[in-house]
Amino acid sequence: MSEVMGLKAKLGLNVFKEDKEFHIRIKPGREKDERLKKAVIVCPSGLYSANDAGDVEISVDGCLECGTCLIACGEEVLEWHYPSGGAGVQFRFG
Ligand code: SF4
Structure with missing residues (x-):
């Protein structure tokens, strides 16, 4: 029986x-826009989180x-x- 990997473990395989x-x-x-x-x-x-001031931040890594x-x-709130x-990303499926 194969071992089941969780989502975080699978994402951790990517580079x-x-x-x-x-x-x-x-x-x-x-940064405070409700849509975020x-x-x-x-x-x-x-990758998105809200800080104590209510601003939404992103870490793209x-x-x-x-x-x-x-x-x-x-597109009114994000440049993408x-x-x-x-x-x-380089996908490395486990
Ligand atoms: S594009 Fe990147 S930041 Fe946006 S939802 Fe997908 S994984 Fe998250």
């Missing part, structure tokens, strides 16, 4: 190469480039593009 610049940014002045709270819930990697946050929040060639 992430840093890009020259972040491929996702919260637009300036939108959806990203905190839907991001499968858990670990991004799966799925686009879910952009669909949930919209794929990383440049050779950077970003």
Whole structure:
């Protein structure tokens, strides 16, 4: 019988190469926008979080480039593009 891996363990198999610049940014002045709270819930990697001041922050290291946050929040609050060639996620399914 094979061992069952949890989500975090599976995500931990992926490799992430840093890009020259972040491929996702919260637009300036939108950190408290209610739409960003959806990203905190839907991001499968858990990269969005709200700080004590109520600002939503993102750490792009670990991004799966799925686009879910952009669909949930919209282009009015997020700048989103794929990383440049050779950077970003390399999937290593366990
Ligand atoms: S693209 Fe996907 S994995 Fe990356 S931050 Fe958005 S929701 Fe999270």
